[in-house]
Amino acid sequence: MVTMSDVAREAGVSMMTVSNVLTGNKRVGEPTRDRVLAAVESLGYEVNLTARHLRAGRTDTVALIVPSFHDYFGEVADRIAPLVEAGGRHLVVERTSADARSEMESLSMPRLRMYDGVLLSVAGLHSDELDRVPTSTPIVLLGEREVPPQFDHVRLANVEGARLATAHLLERGARRVLALGASAEASVGMESDRHAGWAEAHRAAGLVADERLVTPVPDFTSEAAYDAVTRLLDDGMPFDGLFAVNDTVAFGAVAALAERGVRVPHDVQLVGFDNLGVSRFVPPGITSVDPGYDVVAATAVRLLEQRMAGGDGPHEHVTVPVHLVERGSTRA
Amino acid sequence: MVTMSDVAREAGVSMMTVSNVLTGNKRVGEPTRDRVLAAVESLGYEVNLTARHLRAGRTDTVALIVPSFHDYFGEVADRIAPLVEAGGRHLVVERTSADARSEMESLSMPRLRMYDGVLLSVAGLHSDELDRVPTSTPIVLLGEREVPPQFDHVRLANVEGARLATAHLLERGARRVLALGASAEASVGMESDRHAGWAEAHRAAGLVADERLVTPVPDFTSEAAYDAVTRLLDDGMPFDGLFAVNDTVAFGAVAALAERGVRVPHDVQLVGFDNLGVSRFVPPGITSVDPGYDVVAATAVRLLEQRMAGGDGPHEHVTVPVHLVERGSTRA
DNA sequence: TCGGCCCGGATTAACGATAAACCGAGAAGG
DNA sequence: CCTTCTCGGTTTATCGTTAATCCGGGCCGA
Known part of the structure; x- marks a missing residue:
């Protein structure tokens, strides 16, 4: 050499x-x-970059650590990449499995120290586990779980998004709105926040939410959602609205409804969450809560760059606003 | 520290x-x-891993370099990750823009040398540009472009897949099959291979393919496909079958057809390519050519590990077989 | 009883780069 | 004419590890 x-x-x-x-x-x-x-x-x-890194103490590299390369995370990653490059650094993406053990491993200090900064999408970790993650490398957390205060954190307006979605359905005349993938039990995180928003929308409309309409979807896959909705239809559970906690879940629901001859939006109106790129094209077009990807990406990168620049101000916990994108799956 | x-x-x-x-x-x-x-x-x-790497001359890390985190690449990445981990190494994913300049930059020797091995998904590069990529780091190429012989290469059976898809449409009675996103002109690559398969299926069935049915889709986005199909419908171009060069393109087509009241599969039957996770759930279920993701991933990782182990046999160029997954977008 | 060996551990010498200090010579300034 | 810069470059001292070698002593077989 x-x-x-x-x-x-x-x-x-x-x-x-x-x-x-x-x-x-x-x-x-x-x-x-x-x-x-x-x-x-x-x-x-x-x-030899390795040698340069050792001597210089910088790697000029930022890691984005996500549970999978799919869906929401793919969307976010595609938007973060150019922002990081614009800061003169290189982005690499690592995947944790969704399970906490592997996620904890990806967070092992040795690996984190290889990067000038880390954007970590928290999926499986609990707050007290995060508490033990060392903080000598600048870290910004992304995601809907509760996190310790010693991290910067970017999250979505989950409750508000779910409320918007559900209110939209109620406004369009739906009276029995399925909360697909939501959960009142999950101690904290996406599914419980979105459940809260669903409930809140009902209260605001002077209606009583029927908790029997809250249907879990294991792992939030399309498959599981498909199975869950199919079962509900077979059981004769009546509903005329469907709020899916994310678009992946919504896809499963759409397929199940279509197969059973339930028309969207005529018989059941449907709203998803995440506004994935493909959602617009899934007939009849999925009305969805848009998480403001660009804002999420820009905020996360901004916070991280502040830390990497040595900023030691108080840790910020930013909630990014969301908005509803109306499409054919709800009535005009 | x-x-x-x-x-x-x-x-x-x-x-x-x-x-x-x-x-x-x-x-x-x-x-x-x-x-x-x-x-x-x-x-x-x-x-300190950086120091260890410098001294040991290994990083125990493999890079997967893809044009974007979406769709096909997301599917592949999710499957490659566990295989690489199983080999005791860590996987990181880097993104090139699709354009050749940035792709060339990601290939700069300094970065490549940081990895024990590289899986490179070739999107924008021509064969003679690849020729200049240094080969001291083990590299396996993925993708449909022509590549120089001094690389290992994993590609799909593109022509065969397109032939399968088109033959299926013809068999089901379609007589005017749109080739959406295909191109006879592209010197070499996915779009021309899939065009060739489309033409071949017609020949095999004793039919003459109408080249006016070959419709380009810039960048292969759903949006562009939606626009293209909408325009064709408005122009009154008759067709009763639609072969989309990939599922992303198919989604755009499905949306355009649905909006114009064209029923799938009743009026137009449709087949895609890539069999993305969501394709099964897009009503009425997209019949699609499955690229055998697991085989692609396993083959690529196997080839790379051979090289990393010091293997210096002749370079392999593997074509992974594909198969058709039938769903509701074509008749039973 | 003695040479050879194995074992647990210490010493030495890089891996390939860069930060910081240093230095000679010509230019500028008083 | 001497001091002080600036310019263009060299020297020195690590960055934090690990490969390779060395070494003392207990144990073994002959």
Whole structure:
């Protein structure tokens, strides 16, 4: 492997001069620079980033750690990447399994220290587990779980989004609104927040929410949602509105309804959450709560860059506003 | 920052002993090990991976480089991750923009050298550009473009898949099959291969493919597909079958057809390609060519691990077989 | 009883780069 | 004419690990 000292010898200069030419950290005379570049070219030299990182103490790299590359996380990742690059850093994405053990492992200090900063999408971890995550590397948390105060945190307006969605259904005349994937029991997190919003919308409309309409969806997959809705239809459970806690769940519901001949929005109106790219194209177009991806991404990156720049102000906990995007799955 | 030498001092041993305890590379006596571990614990020491990498010459990390985190690439990434982990290495995902400049940059030797191996999904690069990519790091290419022979390469049976899809449509009675997103002109790559399969199926059935049914879709987005199909319908272009070069494109088509009141599969039968997770749930269920994600992932990882293990056999160019998954968008 | 070996551990020497200090020579300034 | 800069470059000292070697002593077989 050709090293910087080979280049230095070839060009008849010191290693520092080669380094300076390559990084541009100090001025180097024109003729010398040319000799160095020629030597680099002829030897095919490429800097060893690992060595640079060790010496410089920076990696110029930010990690985004997500539970999967799908759906919501894919959308977020695609938006975060250019922002990080704009800050002159490189983005890499790592995946945790959704389970806490592996998530904890991804958070092992050795790995985190490889990055100048980390955006961590918290899926499986509880607040007290996060408490033990070391904080010497700047970290910004994303996601709907409760987190300890010593982290910056970006979350969605979950309760508000669910309320918007449900209120929209009620306004359009739905009276029995399924809360698909929601849960009153989950101690804290997306599913309980969205349950709360669902309930709140009912109260605000002077209606009583029927808790029997709260239907769990294991792992929030389309498959599980499909199964759950199919079972409800077979059991004859009456409903004329459906709030899905996310669009992935909504897709399963749409398929189940279509197969049973239940028309959307004629018989059942439906609203999802996340406004995935594909949701607009799933007939009849899924009305969905848009999480403001660009704002989520921009906020997360801004917070992280503040920390990486050495900012040590109080930790921010930002709730990003959401808005409803109306499509064909609810009546005009 | 607490280093290994701090631990060594605290435990009253040499740094090498600490290193050996931590890596397990050499046997260390029970009492000594305990003292070391106690010191590690009490000081909160964590190994510096950057330093380890520099010294050891390995990073135990594999990079998967993809054009975006969406769709096909998300599916592949989710399957590759566990396989790489199973090999005792860590996976990170990097994104290139689809454009060649940025893709070339991601391929800069310095970055590639940070990894023990690289899985590169080739989107924007031409064969002669790839020719200039240095090969000192083991690389396996994924994707449908033509690639130079000095790389291992995993691709799909594109022509065969397109043929399968089109033949299925013809068999089910379709006579004017749109080739949405295909192109006879693209010198080489996914869109021309799939065009070839479309044409081949017609020949095999003794039919003449009407080239006017070949409709380009810029960037292969759902939006562009929606626009293209809408325009065709408005122009009164007759067709009763639709082969979409991928499911993302198919989604756009489905939405356009639904909005214009064209029934699937009654008026137009439709087949996609990629069999994305959501395709099953988009009413009426998208018949799609399944690329055998698990095989793609397993093959790519196997080839890469062979190279990383020092294998220097001839470079393999594997074409993964595909199969058709029938759903409601084509007749039974 | 003695040479050879194994074991647990310490010493030495990098891995490949950069920060910081240093230095000679010409230019600028008083 | 001497001091003080600035410029262009070199020297020195690590960054935090681990591979390779070395070493003392107990144990073994002959």
